[in-house]
Structures are given as structure tokens and as C-alpha cells.
Amino acid sequence: MKKPLILQVEDDPNDVFLFSRAFKKAQVDADLRSIEDGDAFITFLDHLAETGGQPPTLVLLDIKLPRKSGFEVLEWIRAHPQFKRLPVIMLTSSAQPLDVRRAYDLGANAYLVKPMDVDEIVRLLGTIRDFWLTANITPSGEQPVTAEPMRK
Amino acid sequence: MNPAPNRLFGEPRDIVSMSPQDSHADSIRFDAEPDVMGDKANILLVDDRSDKLLALQAVLSSLDQNLVIARSGKEALRHLLQTEFAVILLDVSMPGMDGFETASMIRKRPATEHTPIIFVTSMNQSENQIARGYQLGAVDYILTPIVPTVLRSKVSVFVELYKRTEEIKRQAERLRHLEEAALKRQLTDAVDRLEAETKRNRFFTLSLDMLAIADFDGFMLQLNPNWEKTLGYNENELRTRPGIEFVHPADQAGMAREMNRLRAGESCYFEGRYRCKQGAYRWLGWTAAPFPAERLIYIFARDITPQKNSEAEIHQLNAQLNKRVQQLTDTNRELEAFCYSISHDLRAPLRAMHGFSQALVADHTESLNEEGRHYVDRIANSAKYMDSMLRDLLEYSRLTLCDLPVGPLDLEHELGEVLRNLDQEIAARRAAVEITLDARRASAHPATFRQVFWNLVTNALKFVPHERAPHVRIQSEQNGTHVRISVIDNGIGIPAEHCDRVFNLFERLHRDPAFPGTGVGLAVVRRATERMGGRVGVDSKPNEGSRFWVELPVTNHEETADTPGRG
Numbered sequence: 120m121k122k123p124l125i126l127q128v129e130d131d132p133n134d135v136f137l138f139s140r141a142f143k144k145a146q147v148d149a150d151l152r153s154i155e156d157g158d159a160f161i162t163f164l165d166h167l168a169e170t171g172g173q174p175p176t177l178v179l180l181d182i183k184l185p186r187k188s189g190f191e192v193l194e195w196i197r198a199h200p201q202f203k204r205l206p207v208i209m210l211t212s213s214a215q216p217l218d219v220r221r222a223y224d225l226g227a228n229a230y231l232v233k234p235m236d237v238d239e240i241v242r243l244l245g246t247i248r249d250f251w252l253t254a255n256i257t258p259s260g261e262q263p264v265t266a267e268p269m270r271k
Numbered sequence: 272m273n274p275a276p277n278r279l280f281g282e283p284r285d286i287v288s289m290s291p292q293d294s295h296a297d298s299i300r301f302d303a304e305p306d307v308m309g310d311k312a313n314i315l316l317v318d319d320r321s322d323k324l325l326a327l328q329a330v331l332s333s334l335d336q337n338l339v340i341a342r343s344g345k346e347a348l349r350h351l352l353q354t355e356f357a358v359i360l361l362d363v364s365m366p367g368m369d370g371f372e373t374a375s376m377i378r379k380r381p382a383t384e385h386t387p388i389i390f391v392t393s394m395n396q397s398e399n400q401i402a403r404g405y406q407l408g409a410v411d412y413i414l415t416p417i418v419p420t421v422l423r424s425k426v427s428v429f430v431e432l433y434k435r436t437e438e439i440k441r442q443a444e445r446l447r448h449l450e451e452a453a454l455k456r457q458l459t460d461a462v463d464r465l466e467a468e469t470k471r472n473r474f475f476t477l478s479l480d481m482l483a484i485a486d487f488d489g490f491m492l493q494l495n496p497n498w499e500k501t502l503g504y505n506e507n508e509l510r511t512r513p514g515i516e517f518v519h520p521a522d523q524a525g526m527a528r529e530m531n532r533l534r535a536g537e538s539c540y541f542e543g544r545y546r547c548k549q550g551a552y553r554w555l556g557w558t559a560a561p562f563p564a565e566r567l568i569y570i571f572a573r574d575i576t577p578q579k580n581s582e583a584e585i586h587q588l589n590a591q592l593n594k595r596v597q598q599l600t601d602t603n604r605e606l607e608a609f610c611y612s613i614s615h616d617l618r619a620p621l622r623a624m625h626g627f628s629q630a631l632v633a634d635h636t637e638s639l640n641e642e643g644r645h646y647v648d649r650i651a652n653s654a655k656y657m658d659s660m661l662r663d664l665l666e667y668s669r670l671t672l673c674d675l676p677v678g679p680l681d682l683e684h685e686l687g688e689v690l691r692n693l694d695q696e697i698a699a700r701r702a703a704v705e706i707t708l709d710a711r712r713a714s715a716h717p718a719t720f721r722q723v724f725w726n727l728v729t730n731a732l733k734f735v736p737h738e739r740a741p742h743v744r745i746q747s748e749q750n751g752t753h754v755r756i757s758v759i760d761n762g763i764g765i766p767a768e769h770c771d772r773v774f775n776l777f778e779r780l781h782r783d784p785a786f787p788g789t790g791v792g793l794a795v796v797r798r799a800t801e802r803m804g805g806r807v808g809v810d811s812k813p814n815e816g817s818r819f820w821v822e823l824p825v826t827n828h829e830e831t832a833d834t835p836g837r838g
Binding site for chain 2: 131132137140182183211212213214215221233235236237238240
């Protein structure tokens with residue numbers, strides 16, 4: 120069985136680095152790939168749809184992105200016949216109620232604020248692993264991976 | 272002498288028998304006055320001899336008229352001055368003033384010029400005498416001895432004549448009266464009309480409006496003085512040129528349109544600029560009403576230049592205001608974008624600074640000495656502090672931008688929630704918190720209310736020296752239409768000169784690390800309270816603790832009877 124794929128749509132290379140660092144520290148048994156903007160992400164999904172490649176298990180989506188914002192990307196996903204049920208977690212530095220409401224209105228599955236502390240990031244990724252990759256059943260029909268984290 | 276004429280025969284009972292003793296008297300007295308206005312005529316009998324008078328009376332009494340006697344020419348003249356007579360019977364030969372002399376005197380007076388005189392004389396009078404009598408205006412002669420029937424018929428002719436004349440005179444008089452009354456009425460009417468017209472003309476002249484009458488070709492026929500006063504043209508200048516020539520070119524089409532409406536019989540109001548003699552234009556408001564039968568237009572015009580100017584001014588001010596509102600809206604939008612940017616873009620590099628400092632210590636701890644680790648800690652702490660400042664600032668800004676709908680609150684419930692959220696802090700400081708509520712309800716936005724008191728209680732716990740256990744009292748009391756909620760601490764207090772400043776944004780009175788903070792908490796308290804229609808304040812003295820208070824309206828118009836239950 121292939122490892123679950125987590126796609127992080129994030130334009131800030133610092134965040135990309137700190138999250139991938141924490142990802143390793145949290146020992147998440149999944150592939151983490153980052154895409155730097157909304158357009159590139161949509162191109163990637165279009166390509167998947169054409170080639171029939173493996174869709175991501177989870178999307179971590181920033182709001183403030185160059186060219187296409189996270190909200191626009193989310194709308195696009197929810198309107199897409201193949202990806203409309205894709206689990207999308209907003210991962211952003213904004214805790215503004217307006218942004219939170221809008222994200223849920225557009226169909227986000229969760230809303231997380233990027234922590235300040237690196238240890239907090241590690242803990243957050245552990246939580247994501249436990250909930251979204253372990254406990255949660257995804258609509259694509261995939262079985263949750265066993266509670267025992269699989270090691271490479 | 273009795274001036275009243277004596278009546279010989281009036282009513283039969285008035286007849287007074289004459290006795291010889293009475294004959295010496297000048298006249299015979301009667302009780303009654305002569306019947307001047309009655310239908311009886313007066314007949315004057317003049318003779319110096321009583322027997323002759325008596326004879327005349329006897330003959331004429333059957334005519335049933337007033338007989339007045341005079342015993343001399345002089346006396347006769349006196350009677351004639353006072354009374355009108357139908358006929359005079361005058362004895363020619365009398366001592367003193369004789370008949371002719373008397374007659375000539377009578378004729379000299381215009382009033383008696385035409386009174387018929389019948390001379391009474393004896394047969395032996397000469398022809399000469401008779402001729403003289405006629406010359407003097409005698410109308411007839413009676414010769415003595417008198418033939419009663421002749422005398423009676425002659426006198427009665429004159430009486431009849433007199434009565435007819437009197438009747439005609441009376442009728443003429445009546446007619447004259449009637450005509451006079453009619454004329455008088457006409458005159459009064461004319462005077463009244465003239466007066467009314469004069470008064471109306473005064474309106475025309477005195478009116479503050481410009482009044483005019485124009486014809487259907489647009490020429491003024493009549494103008495009041497205000498035209499000249501307002502526009503500077505004299506009446507002649509205004510009357511000899513069609514009105515439209517004075518109108519501003521831009522308003523001429525409009526005026527021509529209104530003229531057509533007027534000619535069609537419609538009244539109208541319009542506003543247009545009129546050129547003054549000095550060349551400037553003044554705005555006139557025209558009310559005009561046509562009278563098509565006479566092809567006349569009545570015009571009431573008013574100088575509305577000041578109103579027009581203020582209208583233009585108001586218009587300009589409105590435009591400015593709208594521009595200003597637009598600018599403010601833009602500014603607000605920019606502010607929102609700014610807040611968004613703070614929460615997002617500005618915090619990202621801070622998070623990176625903080626994150627990489629931590630990663631540096633964690634991943635490369637062996638290559639750093641203690642001093643190096645201390646420096647990295649300071650970088651991380653500064654980044655973290657700046658991040659909390661940004662977060663607080665964002666919260667503060669949000670209070671300006673967000674809608675905060677207020678409703679009735681149960682103070683005990685809301686304050687309980689606040690304290691539950693602060694459980695850990697209260698326990699850590701071993702603090703005592705007391706709530707005493709004399710007023711239990713206020714109108715506020717629930718989440719914002721909790722934020723205000725979270726900040727105030729946190730503040731009360733914070734500014735107590737570490738060796739002292741905080742004692743916080745929360746009290747409420749109704750103060751008219753407002754509820755005052757106070758948070759009282761036993762902390763370090765605030766010098767009086769700083770009490771006003773503590774609510775300012777980023778205002779910090781202490782750099783002491785014992786009292787950390789960003790200086791936003793109390794600014795949030797004030798902004799939030801003011802947005803909910805309340806006010807804040809503080810009473811404090813150094814080392815005697817502080818009393819922060821918040822006043823909120825008890826009710827607002829949106830309030831319903833429902834009270835939120837305890838949750």
C-alpha cells in the first residue's frame with residue numbers, strides 16, 4: 120500500500136522548511152509535498168485527473184497565496200466533480216473570524232492557525248497524523264492506516 | 272309784540288270774539304301757532320280798520336284757510352318775513368305806510384317777489400291809482416264795498432294756485448331728494464372703489480416681491496418699483512423690450528416654454544437668471560398667472576439669488592461630504608487590508624525568526640556556547656513579543672471594524688464565565704475574587720463584554736506585587752440609565768497624572784518585567800465599551816489599589832423581554 124500523500128500549498132519557504140522539519144520530528148508516515156501557489160496546485164490536480172494518478176489524502180491550504188488565494192482554490196476544489204470531497208485543512212497565520220467563517224462557508228474540513236513555537240508545530244503535525252491519517256475515514260474509501268505508525 | 276302771526280280763523284273754537292276793548296291791541300292773540308306745514312294756506316289781511324278786517328274775515332272764513340291779520344304795512348312786512356302766504360289782501364289807503372308803499376316793499380324781497388297781492392280800495396279811487404297798483408305787481412283789485420262771492424272766488428283761485436304750486440314744489444323737493452340720494456350712493460361707491468384701488472395699489476407699490484402685468488407677447492405693461500430696485504433698469508427700459516431679452520441665454524428656452532404654457536391658460540412657477548443693468552445676473556423665482564380673456568399675465572417675481580447661492584453652497588458641501596465619506600470608506604477598507612496584512616504577512620517573518628531561533632538551539636545546540644544560546648533566546652523572545660503586540664493590535668482594530676450588536680446581558684452569568692476562563696491564573700496567584708452585584712443587567716455585546724472584563728480582571732491580577740495575594744472585588748450599581756461595573760484591586764495603583772493615559776494604545780507605565788504586557792488591553796477595554804455605548808474610567812492612588820469602572824446602558828431599544836439563561 121502506498122503511503123498517504125499530504126499536499127501543503129504554501130508560498131513561504133520558511134514555513135515550508137519549518138513544517139517539513141516538524142513533519143520529520145513528528146514521524147508522520149506519509150509523503151509531504153509542498154506546492155508554492157494556487158495555480159500550480161490546480162495544474163497539479165488537473166494533471167492527476169488526466170493521468171489517473173493517486174490523489175492526495177489531505178490538503179493543507181494556506182489562505183494568502185500569490186495569484187490565486189486559498190479561498191479561490193477551495194472553491195475550485197469543491198466545484199470539481201472528482202476532487203469535491205477532498206479533505207482540505209486550512210493552515211494559515213490568520214485567526215480572523217471573518218476568514219474562519221469564510222473557510223467553513225466554502226467547505227473547509229478544518230481550520231488551523233500556524234503556531235509560533237517549533238515544538239507546537241511538531242505537536243500539531245502529530246495531531247494531524249493521529250486524527251486525519253489514523254482515526255479519520257476519507258471519502259475516497261481508503262481504510263485508515265493502522266493505529267501503529269508504519270515505518271519506512 | 273308777539274312775533275307769531277295771528278290767526279283769525281283756525282278751528283272754530285279758536286275764534287275769539289272781539290270786544291271793543293280789544294280793538295286797541297296790535298293783534299289778536301291765539302294759542303295756536305300758524306299752520307305752516309299743514310294743508311291750509313295762509314292769507315294775509317292788511318287794513319288799519321277793524322271793521323273792514325272783520326268784514327273780510329267774515330267773508331273768507333268759509334274758505335277754511337288760515338287768516339292772518341295785520342293792522343299796518345309795517346306789521347304786514349313783519350309777518351311776511353316769517354311766514355309764506357298764498358295771497359295778500361292789502362288796503363290801499365292806510366295811515367303811515369300806505370298800500371302801494373307796502374306793496375313795493377314786498378316786491379323788493381325775493382321771497383315775496385311773486386306773492387299775489389290783491390289791493391282793496393274804494394270805488395272812488397282814480398284810474399291812475401289802479402294803474403299804479405298794477406305796476407307794483409298787484410294781481411287784482413277788489414273794490415269796496417265788497418261783494419262777498421267775488422272776493423271769495425278771487426281769493427280761492429289764489430289759494431288753489433298756491434296749493435298747487437306748493438304741491439309741485441314738494442314733489443320737486445322729493446324728486447330732488449331721491450336724485451340726491453342716488454347720486455350720493457354713486458358717489459360713495461366711487462369713493463369706496465377708489466379707496467380700495469388705492470389700497471391695492473399700495474400693495475403693488477410696497478410689495479417686497481416684484482409685481483408686474485405683462486401682455487401675451489412678453490412685454491411688461493405695468494411694474495412696481497421693486498423691479499428697478501432689484502435689477503437697476505427703470506420702468507421704461509423694462510417696458511420697451513420683450514422680457515426674454517433680459518433672461519440668461521441658458522434659461523431662455525425654459526422661459527419660452529413657460530410663456531407657451533401661460534398663453535395656453537396655465538399658471539406656472541419657474542426659476543431663471545435675469546440680467547441686471549450692471550451686467551450681473553440675479554436668480555428670480557417667477558409665479559405667473561394668465562388671464563387669457565384680456566391676454567394679460569400677472570407676474571409675481573422674487574429675488575431668490577441668496578437661496579440659490581446657499582443651495583449651490585449646500586450642494587457643494589454635500590459633494591464634499593460625499594467625497595469625504597468615500598475617502599473614509601476607502602480608508603476603512605485600507606485599514607481592513609492593513610489588519611489583514613498584520614495578521615498574515617507581518618506575522619510570517621516573525622514566526623520564521625522565532626521558529627529558526629528555536630530550531631537553531633534544538634538542532635545545533637553543540638555548536639553554541641551559553642552566551643550564543645542566550646542571544647538566540649533573546650531573538651526568539653523579541654519575535655514572540657512582537658507577535659503578541661501584533662495580535663493585540665489586530666484585536667483592537669477589529670473592535671473598530673466589526674459590528675457589535677448589543678442585547679440584554681445577565682451580569683452574574685457573564686462575569687462567572689470570565690472568572691472560569693481565568694481559573695488557572697487566579698489559582699496561580701492565590702487570588703481572592705469577590706462579586707457583589709447590586710445591578711444584574713446591562714445591555715452589551717456578550718463576547719465583547721467578556722473580553723472587556725477578561726482584560727480588566729487580568730489587569731487587576733497582574734499589577735499586584737508578587738509577594739502580595741491579589742484581592743479583586745467586582746461590584747455593580749445602577750446609576751440612572753447606566754450600570755457601573757467596577758473592578759477593584761489591591762495592586763500598586765496609578766499616579767493621578769497617569770490615570771488618563773492608561774487607556775491609550777500601547778501605553779505602558781511599567782518596563783518592569785514583573786508586569787509584562789503590550790499596552791493594548793486597557794485600550795481594548797475603552798474602545799470596546801465605547802462601541803457598546805458606554806464609557807470607562809479609573810480611580811486610583813499609588814499603593815492603594817485601583818478601581819477601574821465601566822458604565823454600560825441598562826437597556827437599549829433592541830432589547831426584548833427575554834433574558835439569557837445561565838449556561
